[in-house]
Amino acid sequence: MEDILRIGIDDTDSKRTMCTTYVAVKALQELERAGFRRADYPWLIRLNPNCPYKTRGNAALCVSIHAEPANLGRIAAIVSSAVERWADLESDGTDPGIVLAWKGQAEGLRDIYWRALREIIDPAEARRRCEELGIRYLVIKEGRGVVGAAAAAGADPDSLRTFEAIAYRVPAMWGLERRVDEKSVIEMDKSLAIFTFDNYDYEKREVRITPHTPCPVLAGVRSITPQHAEEGLKMVRFLEPVDFFEVFKTNQAEDLHYLPARICDLLPNGSYAVRGIVVSKPAVKPGGHVFVNISDGTGEVTLAAFEPTGSFRRVVEQLVVGDEVLAYGGFKVKGPAAAINLEKLAILRLAKVTVKVAPTCNLCGRRMKSMGRSKGYRCERCGVKRPEQKAVEVDVDRRISEGIYEVCVSARRHLAMPLRIVSFLRHDEHRQS
Numbered sequence: 001m002e003d004i005l006r007i008g009i010d011d012t013d014s015k016r017t018m019c020t021t022y023v024a025v026k027a028l029q030e031l032e033r034a035g036f037r038r039a040d041y042p043w044l045i046r047l048n049p050n051c052p053y054k055t056r057g058n059a060a061l062c063v064s065i066h067a068e069p070a071n072l073g074r075i076a077a078i079v080s081s082a083v084e085r086w087a088d089l090e091s092d093g094t095d096p097g098i099v100l101a102w103k104g105q106a107e108g109l110r111d112i113y114w115r116a117l118r119e120i121i122d123p124a125e126a127r128r129r130c131e132e133l134g135i136r137y138l139v140i141k142e143g144r145g146v147v148g149a150a151a152a153a154g155a156d157p158d159s160l161r162t163f164e165a166i167a168y169r170v171p172a173m174w175g176l177e178r179r180v181d182e183k184s185v186i187e188m189d190k191s192l193a194i195f196t197f198d199n200y201d202y203e204k205r206e207v208r209i210t211p212h213t214p215c216p217v218l219a220g221v222r223s224i225t226p227q228h229a230e231e232g233l234k235m236v237r238f239l240e241p242v243d244f245f246e247v248f249k250t251n252q253a254e255d256l257h258y259l260p261a262r263i264c265d266l267l268p269n270g271s272y273a274v275r276g277i278v279v280s281k282p283a284v285k286p287g288g289h290v291f292v293n294i295s296d297g298t299g300e301v302t303l304a305a306f307e308p309t310g311s312f313r314r315v316v317e318q319l320v321v322g323d324e325v326l327a328y329g330g331f332k333v334k335g336p337a338a339a340i341n342l343e344k345l346a347i348l349r350l351a352k353v354t355v356k357v358a359p360t361c362n363l364c365g366r367r368m369k370s371m372g373r374s375k376g377y378r379c380e381r382c383g384v385k386r387p388e389q390k391a392v393e394v395d396v397d398r399r400i401s402e403g404i405y406e407v408c409v410s411a412r413r414h415l416a417m418p419l420r421i422v423s424f425l426r427h428d429e430h431r432q433s
């Protein structure tokens with residue numbers, strides 16, 4: 001009986017080289033060469049971006065193929081030899097994991113997927129779960145990658161609603177500077193504006209489709225449809241050869257990693273959405289980082305907008321005590337310092353800010369003058385005096401409005417939903433919390 005096999009792969013790359021998307025595509029190509037048919041686009045699964053073990057973007061991969069149970073051993077051999085051939089096994093911290101789960105079994109890994117988006121999961125737990133479900137898994141070296149591999153194989157298909165078309169470099173170019181025509185990226189971004197996202201950071205004037213690491217990826221175009229992802233990639237003028245390209249189905253840009261939480265429940269390296277009231281004046285620290293404290297009644301936490309988040313910091317700087325906000329980001333603890341590193345901020349309610357001004361004279365109607373702090377007012381023309389309590393409260397223009405604000409494109413997490421595509425992707429029915 002033919003079934004669908006989900007093959008999760010993770011932790012094949014290092015800071016030095018390689019990319020798990022490349023290894024997964026190579027494995028898929030080998031499987032196709034051996035006669036297996038793909039059952040879907042390969043899945044590019046982003047996991048908790050605040051995980052301290054991640055190499056870069058914390059991505060795991062899953063390739064799905066049509067297969068019969070009798071072929072499992074042969075498939076495992078093909079995939080593990082591709083991983084052994086392409087993974088950067090010489091680097092410390094590259095600890096690949098491979099999980100081979102039939103479609104029905106993979107559903108038993110779904111909660112691992114949801115949790116791995118927001119927490120850190122112990123590899124021992126992922127192994128134990130695979131064993132309980134009778135799922136074949138392989139680990140190389142320390143095998144920390146078994147967590148991401150299990151999460152990718154168990155990914156909820158309903159949460160995969162965006163795409164990325166990735167072009168790869170010929171091996172001779174790996175490690176060399178990427179040459180892409182910047183103007184063509186801007187043209188593509190403008191012409192496919194509502195379908196693709198995060199192509200270009202206009203604030204920092206920076207191409208965002210190319211990574212800055214010595215990996216085999218030349219560029220990736222993210223989109224809400226596979227057609228526009230591919231079209232976007234083809235509109236870019238590359239000044240070097242493209243080896244091949246592949247379209248991935250992804251969970252990027254869905255805000256899936258934020259777990260609504262109370263301040264007293266925050267754990268280090270978790271990704272959260274926390275609602276609270278501003279209780280301190282924003283402080284701008286050396287380097288341009290902005291900090292402000294909020295409280296939700298269960299505790300107090302600092303929100304941090306670091307320099308790379310760009311003009312987003314101007315919004316945080318404008319907050320005042322009493323503003324109600326919903327803060328999105330990773331909770332980081334470094335020694336005695338702890339903060340939510342802001343990725344996005346919703347201002348739910350702006351506090352009213354007023355200033356006292358002098359009353360008007362009831363005889364001549366002119367604005368009266370203060371006679372000094374708490375000493376009341378006097379009309380310079382009529383000589384009429386009025387006590388301090390007669391001062392008038394006037395609303396101050398806040399210069400920011402209620403609404404949602406995001407960090408600049410170059411500081412954005414892969415999982416964070418760009419405001420530009422919110423209207424296309426905002427469906428909350430499958431969200432788990």
Ligand SMILES: [Zn+2]
Nearest residue numbers: 361364379382
């Ligand atoms: Zn007067």
